[in-house]
Amino acid sequence: MTTNYKPNQPIWCAGCGHFGVQGALKYALKTLDIQPHETMILAGIGCSGSIQNNLGTYGYHAMHGRVLPTAIGTALANPALTVIASGGDGDGYAIGVGHFVHTLKRNPSLVYIVMNNGTYGLTKGQDSPTKDAPDWAPGEDALDAITLGLSIGSSTFLARGFAGAPEQLNELTIKALEHARSGRGFAFLEVLSPCVTYNDTYPLWEAMVHDLDKDADYDASDRTLAFTTCMKLKDDHRIPTGVIYQGDHPTLEKALLEEGARPIAQIDSDISEHRPKLDAILENCRV
């Protein structure tokens, strides 16, 4: 029996929302019985970007803002893995937002959890793109990643949870994992995860969240309804939570990988099977 690293103790401030995200992830991995060695957690850089150290799985600390392309590379190299990308709102919506758009567009079957706290926790509290009327340009509206997700035609799973609502968050994390693991595509879960030190939004968000899962009239498979609902709630100063949209669209790995093929991550040292193909390439170069 080979032993591995001892999962770290979280380094977060007491009360940080990120604890909630970690709790939900732990719960979901356990509930779905996903083995640590089959799980790859990738995280960006930020306070949020240390979650990958705490769960005993494979963990990778990506460059700031680049967790999604990295996760795509990993998922394509080994589609048997449960790939979970994670990070902060600075990481995902500021420096990383271009990759976010393109990942929604590509629809690879992996999970992406953004811990949204409206601030750059690790660098000591600068305003992030989800901060309304930020210091540096008081006119700016907060970025709403869910409506952004709705605007991308290939998006298939858009959900929002709240660190202050752990049961719902557990459920949403499970649903996100199921979506990705069943090969339906990119499961995006934003968690309202307050930074108690630099932007304590617990009471504010507590009052604003509106759980769409509890709304019987709501149909999460209707993209237009989803958009309209988000806009209406925004006007009412409410924040929608729950599974806001779920649908189907071809996935990246279906387009690029042959079903059932050996993952390219598992190097075959025996190249003899490829030799005839290499010979043919060489032949084609002869003059």
Added chain:
Amino acid sequence: MTTNYKPNQPIWCAGCGHFGVQGALKYALKTLDIQPHETMILAGIGCSGSIQNNLGTYGYHAMHGRVLPTAIGTALANPALTVIASGGDGDGYAIGVGHFVHTLKRNPSLVYIVMNNGTYGLTKGQDSPTKDAPDWAPGEDALDAITLGLSIGSSTFLARGFAGAPEQLNELTIKALEHARSGRGFAFLEVLSPCVTYNDTYPLWEAMVHDLDKDADYDASDRTLAFTTCMKLKDDHRIPTGVIYQGDHPTLEKALLEEGARPIAQIDSDISEHRPKLDAILENCRV
């Protein structure tokens, strides 16, 4: 009388949609009587990224994908200028899409014209993000920059034209310029501008465009309606054109610049007026 560079002859293939964009821009600048020396055209890199050489204005060739932050810098440094950013769909929606999101969010008063041809013309025809079912991942949906724009709460002007409909394009270009020049914010104009060499979509787009400006029931000030309409048209394999959304939101320059102040681009060599303020800063450092 000092003479300046002789505007270049376009280097585009005969029939390229970009001629249409240039024609409309020339027309609009003339119609609105905007002087060449007050006009700064910035362009990305691509076939599209040579338009700035052809109109006799100030012109700048930005790095690939970076035309928007550059244009923001220019606009803040000198709000008296008419700042026109432009570029291709590769430039704006692939490498540059993160800046696009944040520029929509910031709402600076400048114009952005994207020449969308579904391909990377200059690098010889690779599929771009607006190509449906691209070679490299046949499952992917084309990016729709207008719906993306609708999802950003601070967006104020979203329009689409077609190089094959020059009159409409003239009008839209004028409207975009007016929006930005009147200080209402970021005027985004996407032009369907076919690449006759690598992706000749003239007939396809000719058949698909649907001019919302001609639709009396359509209300471009209603963001939700705009989104719903775009989705419906998409389902019908139509592409909406016209002013798809126009609204109001605080602008970046209002947040950051003092109204009527001397532009920081105009360096004041006489620093004596600042001396007392500098002295005060020094004083504050004394121990």
Added chain:
Amino acid sequence: MNARTQDLSAGSGSGSATTARDDVTVMVAGQGGDGSLTVIAFLSRALSQRGLDLFRTSNIASRIKGGHAAAILRGSAVRRGCLGDKLDILVAFDDEAIEKAGPSVADDGIVIYDVSRGPLPGGILPPTARVIEVPFGRLAVRDLRRDLFKNCFGFGVLSRVMGLTDDEALDCLKHRFRRLSEEDLMPNIGALKNGFAFADDLDMTTDHGLIELPRLEKEDRIMITGNEATAFGFLAAGGRFFAGYPITPATDIMDWLGKRFPQFGGVAMQAEDELAAINMVIGASLAGAKAMTASSGPGIALMQEGIGHCGSAEIPLVIVDCQRAGPSTGMPTKPEQSDIGLMTQGAPGDFPRVVLCPGTPEECFEYGVLATNLAQVAQCPIYIALDGLCQFTYTVPAFDLDSVEIDNGKRLSDAEISKLGEYRRYAITEDGISPWAIPGQPEGMGLMTGNERNEWGQVSTDPANRIAMVDKRARKIDSIRHRLPGAYEWGDEQAEVGVVCVGMVGDVLAEARERLAEQGTILICHRPRTLWPLLDDTVDFVKNCDRVYVVELNKSGQLAQLLKSAGAPAQKMQSILKYDGVPMSVAELVAAILEKERAR
């Protein structure tokens, strides 16, 4: 009172007698909220008022909040830009502080320990150190209802230990809290006085402290970090646009400018990433504003395309690199000098650039001004290379604002343009610099591009034009070479042994040289202040010495490589390297040089 002084009148010889000191290093350490930084701030005021020169640094652990925080202050009669080898005084708010800092306490050091959270850990402090145990926390809560006041309480004890008068101590509080209301100030003063009383009980009266500090003539001084001084220089030179993205340890610059720009009409933007930041700066600069960005390793890497582009498109640009321990995210809070290769060689292709490398806050200010001017003059990227000095706080003579001269280079006025007859943005000139109009100026229309282009700015691949343009751009560096700061050189001109270093190592070397001289090892020291182009004085220095030690804070000897690539003879040079994230100490440097000398 359950305090206990251990060895207070025993210890290393002199008993409780007062020791005269003109150089003292004090650390205050505890959890994040304990107020260590505040105590050090009080002390800074006191020592500065005594006319001592100060050097201050803080050590904030990676834990996000709480976690261990320490601040260290050195006060000395002679100006020192680094810490002493050992801690003369340690104020420890908890056992962790003892565990971490205990080994650094001097044999004759004094430790003031807050026993409120637990007993003093044994076996860590040097046995000869004096320990004063005080339950600051408990007493602050008991007497003043809030743990918070323990910093004032602690400072009361500390000021007595250091032989400060009560008035001096009080002045520190009042200065620090000058914006507090009388009401809010009172409990703090109460805590201070409780500290005095506690010290009285230990028989540490004002004229009977453990340490006696001198009173020196005080010149007009300020206290400032390298980051602040650099930003100040930029502002003074007319800098009006900054765009950046948060990153340790560069964020201070954005903050500093963000606070001060509004009254100057300037704009500090927090961009969505470093790519946006550099391009916003480019956009502002090509429109005519004096513009700067600042970042650290990962961010500077992302800016490389933009920096090379400015070199090509001839756009003025100031970039501050607050170097930290790499590679990659590395150790973000630890200093290093390991972006020398990146700054001097990064970005594709050949283009003119300058890398200035200050070693003191005065130089930071001066080069902040110079870089802003040079960028305008040479229309190319100018780096300012900072290291740990960006976060260290120093007392230095107040900057001379009268000495600031502004140079706008070949910026054309409207009148000048209309007299030109013909305006070409990239006109080929003897000095390589093209007169320049900004957008908005009538008759100044031109094209700017990072592609190779003709004089009008029109893209061209013509070979002859290419050669002319590359040569033109290269000539710019020759045209400004005489304005680039030469090395700072000191020590004995007759010395066989030369030492070269840059940035924050300079002050360490200064002190090491003195100590080595006392021991009979004579050095001549050389600190280049322009890294690119490396100036002849540095190459000549190496040539003229018998042997040269190149001291730097990185693994691969990047500075030594730079010297060699400029032609300094390799066989004369040996590297002394440190790359553990901890600034080099004087003792370490002395030992390293002696070891090399002995090994000959």
Added chain:
Amino acid sequence: MNARTQDLSAGSGSGSATTARDDVTVMVAGQGGDGSLTVIAFLSRALSQRGLDLFRTSNIASRIKGGHAAAILRGSAVRRGCLGDKLDILVAFDDEAIEKAGPSVADDGIVIYDVSRGPLPGGILPPTARVIEVPFGRLAVRDLRRDLFKNCFGFGVLSRVMGLTDDEALDCLKHRFRRLSEEDLMPNIGALKNGFAFADDLDMTTDHGLIELPRLEKEDRIMITGNEATAFGFLAAGGRFFAGYPITPATDIMDWLGKRFPQFGGVAMQAEDELAAINMVIGASLAGAKAMTASSGPGIALMQEGIGHCGSAEIPLVIVDCQRAGPSTGMPTKPEQSDIGLMTQGAPGDFPRVVLCPGTPEECFEYGVLATNLAQVAQCPIYIALDGLCQFTYTVPAFDLDSVEIDNGKRLSDAEISKLGEYRRYAITEDGISPWAIPGQPEGMGLMTGNERNEWGQVSTDPANRIAMVDKRARKIDSIRHRLPGAYEWGDEQAEVGVVCVGMVGDVLAEARERLAEQGTILICHRPRTLWPLLDDTVDFVKNCDRVYVVELNKSGQLAQLLKSAGAPAQKMQSILKYDGVPMSVAELVAAILEKERAR
């Protein structure tokens, strides 16, 4: 027929007599659609069948479509990796071709000019050149209804000029059009035959061409570009993941792999930008796939953060830099060697990296394999530095696939992991290389990060750990040093004069050396094939020569700087630089060396 041959039986001496040639440079030039590249492809087949070695390059102007396109082919009995000094034959489809290429025609050159679009421009060609005027276009339209067929027509004339048999010429068409139907092939053959007939009229029969080429033994050869050969090496070594973003001249690699990967199960991704590309590659690589990216200047600049990160996080990575003329966008279609500083010094901090620098397609293939292996073995970034050679086409001996050995380094099997007892991703080992498990392997869980970390991958700023980790990573380079390709050296070992160059300059130098030897200037030549770490053989080479010329395609002498920084004595070296975007010619290099020698 309104054709006219001018000077056909006059000109430089030998009249219409057949000249024997074992080295010939032919250019075909015209507008984009004229088929110049096709004619050159026909000719490539013919000359290759004759056993000549080939070198081919094309010149596509910046105009987007149409615009001027030229292809040049050199065939020679001795292998040459560059063009001849002058054009022996020019086939010109329009006057622009004459204007552009005319000055390069040899004094005894032959020009075949299509008069269909206008008369031959005067005063450009050397007066002694022979001109054959043929209205290809007009005749093709008249006889075959399509202008398109003029390339076959032209080739008919050209093959007679070059003394090829009709069967040889026919074989070229058939080989090139082997995938065409008989029906589609016919008109092409018709056009060819019309060309023959036209030549007959000019009395150029098969055994009476103007040039006579040898028939040589033909070894097993392929025709390939540097880009293709590099991609092929990567594929053969088990490379299975590529992500990139279009950029000239690197896009070929993505295309080549994109076409061939599917049958190997590999994935070639077109990313949204270079940041995504490098991070996709990183993601695939850390998951276990052998992965590569390729780009050019601006893209390589954007990848710097990722490259440094791999150096820190110990992730295998192969990066191909297809260097082009910088700085910035520069001249995208023109070759240069000006990213040497960037590759060897770019990215913040110190980390292990390797820069391989091939000079031939065989080396491209070999280093494609080697880089893939070394990346696995050393778990760090490995660059392959290409220059113009990436787009040149060469005949070379067919690659020896049997020689390809795959090295997976310290990748652990499941069984090995379970025997470990304890798995630490960054275990400190003597050779600096940690055995490695990939995600998915039971009991192999570990943490990977670009922050400094302990052996388990847990973030740490402990100074002792830091030193151990930096040293560990640095040791990797020592562990693989013996596997890095040494320089390729040739010439006279007794020579006083040494010449150093890299990449595409190698073949130019080879030929220049021969010519100089004939004139009595004896050289020893040295082409380093590992730029980082620069190996001792190169430093020793400089030391052992009396004087050394460092020849490179950039302005600032980046290679010379690299040599100096590695310890090569500066005073022995002089630079010969070219940076106009045009490859150096043999004549230029000969002249430059002679000039330096004379100036002594």
